[in-house]
Amino acid sequence: MNVKILADSACDLGEESVKQYDIDILSLTVQLDDQNFEDGKTISAKTVYDAMRNGKAPKTSQVSPQTFKDVFTKYAEQNQPCIYPAFSSELSGTYQAAKLMEQEVKEAYPDWQFEIIDTKGASLGLGLVVLRAAKMAQEGKDFSSILEMSKYHAEHMEHIFTVDDLEYLYRGGRVSKTAAFVGTLLKIKPLLHMEDGKLIPLEKIRGSKKVFKRMLEVMEERGVDLRTQPIGISHGDDLETATLVSDMIKETFHNDDIHIEMVGSSIGAHAGPGTIAIFFLNHPYK
Incomplete structure (x- = not known):
């Protein structure tokens, strides 16, 4: 069996x-408008992102x-x-x-x-x-x-990501209110990663183009077998940007084994619309 x-x-x-x-x-579980939904089954990520763009703050539970x-x-x-x-x-x-x-x-x-x-x-x-x-x-x-x-x-899985609006991470307790306000005001894009399962700020970068270039630099610094291993890209209802990042990865590392998916509602409820994340191994692919 x-x-x-x-x-x-x-x-x-x-x-x-x-x-x-x-x-x-x-x-x-995703809670929106005082109702409970099953992530990916009775509510779509698109519905959650549209609600967030309209000022709503969905919550999630295990x-x-x-x-x-x-x-x-x-x-x-x-x-x-x-x-x-x-x-x-x-x-x-x-x-x-x-x-x-x-x-x-x-x-x-x-x-x-x-x-x-x-x-x-x-x-x-x-x-x-x-x-x-x-x-x-x-x-x-x-x-x-x-x-x-x-x-x-x-x-050995690396998580490198950025968000479009720090306000969503502030609501989830990931950044301070001051950092969220200043970041939005100055158009600062936070670069974050995962360390022992926690979200950790890595750098602050001004401008989207610079942050995506920096993400690829971090890939090169940390990754191995980047030409041959499967690479993941997830996005917060922003396929256009995810495709752009995918094209940058293909051009830089000559890798066509790239999986693009939308960030689901359970994670998207905290990261928000416009999130872009890249995933890859930092040890040889097996």
Whole structure:
């Protein structure tokens, strides 16, 4: 029996990839206009971005414990081996909720082969880990090989990103109100990265063109095998800019293996419209 790959909606993988590799997606919750929605199922990222542009402030919450319990129990009953690369524990309670339900389900099904990985990743940084695991599962690779490779990709995945408006990060507690105000006033574009699963400011750059050029410089400084490894680009409802960045990467690194996806509503609710992120490995691709 092939290994089944589970993921949460924070991986931001598109419907085509999810169907092609038979990935089971568990949705985080998005709260908008006093209603709860399932990320990617009952609400679209586009709806969330349009609401934010109109001044609304959607909120998000982790995958519900009951959802985890139902899905885990279903696969445990089938004795289906599963691996779940999860959204960073530093950005959501999703990982902790999953671990609690894993413990509960394994009390009833102690022989069930199942592992949860705290990837310390988000968006396509998480999505590329999930995708690699799902491809290996489809090829019939064994449980331990997929688990080992997933941990390797999670450990070495770089997240480099910028946002269009610091106000959204301020609302989420990522920057101070003063920094948000000054940044907007001076047209400063923040460059951020992920460090041990947390969002960390890297540099402040004036102007969009300069920030995208700097993102590619950081890729060159940190990345390896940039001509051959899959590279992810996610965007906050700004495909035009994501395509521009993709063209810059192709021209600079001669790499056509680039995955572009929209940042989903659970992450987009905090990063906001206009976010651009690049994901790549800092150790040799396997």
